[in-house]
Amino acid sequence: MKAVVQRVSRGRVLVDGEETGAIGRGVVVLLGVGIGDDLSHARFLADKIANLRIFEDREGKMNLSLLDIHGEALVVSQFTLYGDCRKGRRPSFTEAAPPQGAQQLYNKFCELLKETGVNVETGRFQAMMKLELVNEGPVTLLLEK
Numbered sequence: 001m002k003a004v005v006q007r008v009s010r011g012r013v014l015v016d017g018e019e020t021g022a023i024g025r026g027v028v029v030l031l032g033v034g035i036g037d038d039l040s041h042a043r044f045l046a047d048k049i050a051n052l053r054i055f056e057d058r059e060g061k062m063n064l065s066l067l068d069i070h071g072e073a074l075v076v077s078q079f080t081l082y083g084d085c086r087k088g089r090r091p092s093f094t095e096a097a098p099p100q101g102a103q104q105l106y107n108k109f110c111e112l113l114k115e116t117g118v119n120v121e122t123g124r125f126q127a128m129m130k131l132e133l134v135n136e137g138p139v140t141l142l143l144e145k
Helices: 040-049 097-116
Strands: 002-015 018-023 026-032 063-064 070-076 121-122 129-143
Touching: 002 040, 002 070, 018 070, 018 121, 026 129, 040 097, 040 129, 063 129, 070 097, 070 129, 097 121
Parallel strands: 026 070, 070 121
Antiparallel strands: 002 018, 002 026, 002 129
């Protein structure tokens, strides 16, 4: 499982012009599910993201987590995180999990993140989406389990 985590002041996702999710301060998570990923991977990443200290305290140090600031998460499925570009000019997605299994694990990740106390908004699985965000910092991290 791979995640791109971006610290944001706001974010939203649109599908066919309809807003399916929007957040204020928090994180945008682009989540990719790979072959062999399971519930333990989803649990690990949900806990890691909820508790990752990437928000500044009063002294300007990154000491606060999403839970500490009562932040939100916008989680968007992104199978292209498994795009292998080492050969040729077109990415290969053979390491991405098939859609049905990936969707179940994506949904479970969102549930697990909610269970930590984070408000979670989402895009729409397998849809063409437009993502808008304001990255603070910028702070962008790559997580993998």
